[in-house]
Amino acid sequence: MEPLRIGIIGCGSIAKHRHIPEYAQNPNVKLVAFSDDVLERAQEFSTLYGGSAYNSFEALLANEQLDAVSVCTPNAFHAPISIAAMKHGLHVLCEKPMSITLEEAEEMIQTAAENNVQLMIGYNQxxxxxxxxxxxxxxxxxxxxxxxxxxxxxxxxxxxxxxxxxxxxxxxxxxxxxxxxxxxxxxxxxxxxxxxxxxxxxxxxxxxxxxxxxxxxxxxxxxxxxxxxxxxxxxxxxxxxxxxxxxxxxxxxxxxxxxxxxxxxxxxxxxxxxxxxxxxxxxxxxxxxxLNSGVIDAFVEALINNQPVPITGQDGLNSxxxxxxxxxxxxxxxxxxxxx
CATH class of the missing domain: 3.30.360.10 (Dihydrodipicolinate Reductase; domain 2)
Incomplete structure (x- = not known):
């Protein structure tokens, strides 16, 4: 089986300490793209792990062939970026909180269903x-x-x-x-x-x-x-x-x-x-x-086995x-x- 092609949107601390190293350790994953408003942050990880660096998520989505993305941006951007990625047919692992309004959270859940993709929220506890x-x-x-x-x-x-x-x-x-x-x-x-x-x-x-x-x-x-x-x-x-x-x-x-x-x-x-x-x-x-968060491995396992993700958009909405x-x-x- 070909490894999942993963993109990272937002290259701050949660990406640096959790998402990126845990994806890199998973044999079923290939990190292929990184984006951040501060291009140098994305370039740091593309240098370490290979792949391309972008200074906008739009450019990443437009130029890469991906299976899924992690959304690791500030809270206010979780929903619009996740929705855009899912409309591109990508599975999404979104950091918490999934959104800043109920309407955004509901739209995220609906978009996942309409595009037949999975939406998981990063509750590592x-x-x-x-x-x-x-x-x-x-x-x-x-x-x-x-x-x-x-x-x-x-x-x-x-x-x-x-x-x-x-x-x-x-x-x-x-x-x-x-x-x-x-x-x-x-x-x-x-x-x-x-x-x-x-x-x-x-x-x-x-x-x-x-x-x-x-x-x-x-x-x-x-x-x-x-x-x-x-x-x-x-x-x-x-x-x-x-x-x-x-x-x-x-x-x-x-x-x-x-x-x-x-x-x-x-x-x-x-x-x-x-x-x-x-x-x-x-x-x-x-x-x-x-310690290993467990979230990234659970997300990857669900995707490669075509199983529902264990922490759903509905779980995120409830919180x-x-x-x-x-x-x-x-x-x-x-x-x-x-x-x-």
Whole structure:
């Protein structure tokens, strides 16, 4: 079988540290084109991996014979670029959040269906080893009904990660639309709904800019109610120092599950009878300690086997609904129901 011909649109940090090296390590892939508004970034990767460099996604789509693209641009451009690529008959792996409006997300899903291509959203939290095992334990049923949860994603801010440092597009409402909630919150929304196999049905939120420059949030706190009636919190921050917190604690009828950052035991399960399971699996990936995201391999595997992608546009839309409801709640100071 011929390898998949992949193009990279947007050559910033997420492409540099995740998409490009993980594609390069996959034997079923050939990286053939790179585009970025800053041509030198695209040229850096074309020099390293071969292929062509472009300073616009339009030129890449017009000049290359591709099977799929990764869209790794600022948030505001995810939808229009993904839609254009799918109209060219290409499969798309789009970084999160998939869009900045519900209408854009719905158009992305519709465009994929109309052009018989696949659309996958890059929620890598599902593939972290502690989360995979946690999902298996929850599905076994031995913990019983979920009651409450708290999940957090926090670090010192995108300037520590972005190729643009303090001038990062993450701080621009025009390019990012949302701050820590869109950068980190969508991950934890997707994670908790995937782990529990539930939807979030209503939210109350407070969202603020406490320290960082720009006009997007750097901290957010959401109180959420799920479809089974469980109540929990989802918090995000760009102002945590030092280190990173990517933790989740879930309380069930028969015990408590703890997913902990930077621990010898990233997954601990404490049961009602006082027994404890400590799992020595790979730790949760952080900005400082990069592990294979799993997303790229899953995308490639689905395409080469002609199978549905595991994280769909609908999954992305569901997370966007929660984010937008949280923004509305914070602005209007009231609880917002979410309709699916």
């Amino acid at each position: 599902r593939y972290f080893s502690p989360h995979v095992i946690a999902k298996e334990i929850i599905e076994s049923g031995k913990l019983g009904k979920v009651l409450t949860f708290r999940t957090t994603f926090a670090h010192g801010g995108p300037e520590q990660w972005s190729v643009e440092k303090e001038n990062s597009w993450f701080f621009s409402k025009k390019k990012a639309f949302i701050g820590s909630l869109g950068d980190l919150g969508v991950h934890k929304i997707d994670l908790i709904t995937w782990l529990l196999d539930e939807k979030i049905e209503e939210v109350s939120a407070l969202i603020a800019t406490l320290q960082k420059p720009g006009d997007v949030d750097d901290n957010a706190a959401i109180v959420a109610k799920t479809s089974s009636g469980a109540v929990g919190t989802i918090t995000t921050s760009w102002t945590l120092v030092p280190g990173e917190d990517n933790s989740t604690v879930i309380h069930f009828e028969n015990g408590t599950m703890k997913l902990i950052t930077d621990s010898e035991y990233p997954l601990i399960v404490e049961y009602r009878d006082s027994s404890v399971e400590k799992h020595t699996v790979d730790a949760v990936s952080t900005n400082e300690v990069q 966007i609904k929660v984010v937008l409801a949280a923004l509305q709640s914070s602005e209007e100071r009231k609880t917002i129901p979410i309709v699916y």
